[in-house]
Amino acid sequence: MTRTMKHLIENKKGQAFPLAAIGVFIMALSVIATMNLGQAIHEKIKLQGAADAASYSLASMEARAFNFVAMLNRTMVVNYNTAMAVQSYYNYAGFCLFLLGSVRDLLACMVSSLDFGCTYIKLPPWLNAAYCILKAIFTAVNQIVSAILRVVDYLVNKLPVLGLHSISAGVADALGLMNKYMLWQMQLIRLALVNAHILSGMHQVVSDNYIHPQTGESKWRFELTPWMFLNMALNTLEYRAAFDRGAGVNASAFDLLLLGWRDYGDFGKRQTDASKDAVRIMSEIANATRSHAAIYNRKRGLFASWIVSNIFGDKMGATKLIPTGSDSKPNPDVRKIRSADNYELGDVLASDDYLTRGWGIATVGISVVFAQSSTIKGIAHAITAYGEDSSDNNRKHYGYKNNNGDPAHPKGGYSGLIVIPPMKKSAKKSIQKEVDCSLMEKHKWIGISPYFKFMPIADHNSDYGQPSTWIFLNMPPEKFQTGTGVAGRPWHKKFTFNHGGGDKFSQDNLGTGQAGEHGGHSADLDTTIGGERNSMSLFGMHLEGLNVISRGMVYYHRQGNWGEPPNFFNPFWRAKLAPVGAKLAQWLDNLTRGIVKPGSADESTSQTVVRVVLNLFRNFLGDVFFGFITSVMTH
Known part of the structure; x- marks a missing residue:
């Protein structure tokens, strides 16, 4: 027994086995850890990619939704520009009607002067005969011109449906309605659809990008986890912060369900500072993107003539979106929209055309009618159209008034005329009444519609x-x-x-x-x-x-x-x-x-x-x- 124990003690074979076993065990654990870590890194890379x-x-x-909104906002601006262009053309047609009517009035004054030379002045027979012959000729011309003016006035202002006024008013109203009930709602629908992806936590995209390499099936399953709600909340807050509620509504799901329509009502009433700022911004962009020479600053020399009757001067005019002004009716003197101290912005569509430094002359040699600036400057035409919340009385055309407060042409006086020989009697005006606004109440304008504005x-x-x-x-x-x-x-x-x-x-x-x-x-x-x-x-x-x-x-x-x-x-x-x-x-x-x-x-x-x-x-x-x-x- 003792010998056996001594032999076992002295025998060194197998001493490395325990160490080898421990080493193999440690190596196995290292391999397992390496494989686990490798798989975790591989899976994490795929999950990060998803x-x-x-x-x-x-x-x-x-980004695509924002670009879509930007394109439709630009379309809205184009529609506002088109509405202003249509109104400016119609307003210019009314100004030309008044201008040619004034030229005809000078012609009528010259006929009255010829009649005075033919009847009341004792002159050599041949000269009196000349006055009478010219009176007869230009009386006929005056009647023809008056008939033409009546026809033009009917075509411009009074012809239903196909008249210039009906067409321009209908086009401007249609463009305003298109902005509000088509373009803005298209923006709203497009932005609202983004909420579906936000509220889904982009589950479908994650599922499509996190797939099993062998089977090709998705390894992601949709579950309402706290992480999913965190994604929804953060992305909703970020999305919501991008919109200015003052321009209408916010496109986030939270606002569309709870606060959106209150913001829409505030914008329609222009009650908040944010809503007023949104209107001013759209008005400024619409005003600034027009044709400078054709719409915004119609300034050029002017010459108008009916054979021997002529008017000269500087033609001025502009079309612009201006503030609402008075609640009763806008000031007819919308020439103030051009002045530097009245460059305010709003959604009243205003257009004016008028003459400055003007003078007129009608002559056939033996008769001269000279119109000073005090008479000629009354030749003007203006349109102002309020938004949809205003009464029809605010959607009218207006003539200017002269410095004395009397109505300007076509019903104004002739205090600035110099006539040689003098007129036999006051000449009849081209149009006896003021501008008839009863038909022009249809000149509607919806104003600046809601739109989506970045904050x-x-x-x-x-x-x-x-x-x-x-x-x-x-x-x-x-x-x-x-x-x-x-x-x-x-x-x-x-x-x-x-x-x-x-x-x-x-x-x-x-x-x-x-x-x-x-x-x-x-x-x-x-x-x-x-x-x-x-x-x-x-x-x-x-x-x-x-x-x-x-x-x-x-x-x-x-x-x-x-x-x-x-x-x-x-x-x-x-x-x-x-x-x-x-x-x-x-x-x-x-x-x-x-x-x-x-x-x-x-x-x-x-x-x-x-x-x-x-x-x-x-x-x-x-x-x-x-x-x-x-x-x-x-x-």
């Missing part, structure tokens, strides 16, 4: 108001560890070592058996990724498994002009992926605004310390924290 695809797709959808923010820390898109995804370990068995792939094992009991060794494939349930001591070795052993949660959202974050951004860029602020009038919206760390740093900058200021010569030591510490923390957010929450949480 999140990036979802955030970029949502940003692209919003810019003059702050680079807020990305100038340009919205971001966020996608947070979490994949629990039991879903990405696909393979055979309950635990997933064969190397995903949870080992339980028992000693001192009945079972010396057992393995439980992610089982829930109690360690050491057969007595003695036990030790667990879990080679799976994730699990309850190191479970983390954030506001009730569990973080075990794989976690990824992706941020997209809808940004505005006009090529060659980075300084142009974001807006919904030019279709230059684009989408991109954006860094998350930069956004975290922006949030920190917003929180510390007013606390941290750039270094200056009189900066105190404490201010310097605070600034340095916060800058270090800011860099930590960008360089460390983002990597932590996307990598370390994959545990």
Whole structure:
């Protein structure tokens, strides 16, 4: 027995076996850990790709919707320009009617002067005969001209349906209705559809991009998890912040369901400052994009003639969207819209044409009628049309008044005439009555319709108001560890070592058996990724498994002009992926605004310390924290 024990002690064979067993065991664990880590990295890359695809797709959808809105806003501006052009042409036709009527009036005055020379002045017989012959000729001409004016007046102002007034009024009204009931509602529908993707959490895009490599089936299933609600909430808030509620309604689902129609009513009544600003902005763009020479500043020399009767002067005029003014009726003297101190903006459609520095002359040699500026400057025509909330009395045409307060042509007096020989009697005017407004009440104008306006923010820390898109995804370990068995792939094992009991060794494939349930001591070795052993949660959202974050951004860029602020009038919206760390740093900058200021010569030591510490923390957010929450949480 002693010899046997001594032999066993002296025999060194097999001493390396325990070390080899331990080494093989450690190597096996290393291989398992490597395979687990490799699979986790592979799955995380695929999940991050799906999140990036979802955030970029949502940003692209919003960018396309914004470009669609911009194109329709430009179409609205074109319609406003067209309405102003149509009204300016009609207004100019009315001015020409008054102008030619004034030329005819000078001709009538000359006929009266010829009649005085033919009847009341004792002249040589041949000269009296000349007066009488000319009187007869130009009396006939005057009657022809008067008949032509009556026909033109009927075609311009009184002919129903096919008259110039009916056509221009109908076109302007139709363009206003088109903006309100077609273009704006098309914008609303297009933007409202984006909410469907926001509220779905971009599930379909994630599902299409996170597929099994062998089967081709999606590994993502739609579930109402806290992460899904977080995606909905953040993207809804970002989307909502992009719109100015003062221009009508906000296109986010929250506003469309709760607050939208109140904003719509405020815009229609022009009650809030935001609504007034929105009207002024659209009015300014509509006014500024017209033809300068043809509509906005119709300034040129003028000459009008009926054979021997002529008027000269400087033709002035403009068509513009102006403020509402009085509630009873607008001031007929809309020439003030051209003055520098009255450049206000509104949605009253106003147009005027008038003559300045004018004078007129009608002569056949032996008779002269000279019209001074005091008479000629009354030749003018204007139209003002209020919005749809105004009464029909505000949708009329107006003539100007001279300095004495008397009606201007066609019913004005001739106090500024010099006639040689004098008139036998006052000549009849071309049109005896003032402009008949009864037919012109149909000249309706709906005003500036609701539209979608971007809400810019003059702050680079807020990305100038340009919205971001966020996608947070979490994949629990039991879903990405696909393979055979309950635990997933064969190397995903949870080992339980028992000693001192009945079972010396057992393995439980992610089982829930109690360690050491057969007595003695036990030790667990879990080679799976994730699990309850190191479970983390954030506001009730569990973080075990794989976690990824992706941020997209809808940004505005006009090529060659980075300084142009974001807006919904030019279709230059684009989408991109954006860094998350930069956004975290922006949030920190917003929180510390007013606390941290750039270094200056009189900066105190404490201010310097605070600034340095916060800058270090800011860099930590960008360089460390983002990597932590996307990598370390994959545990």
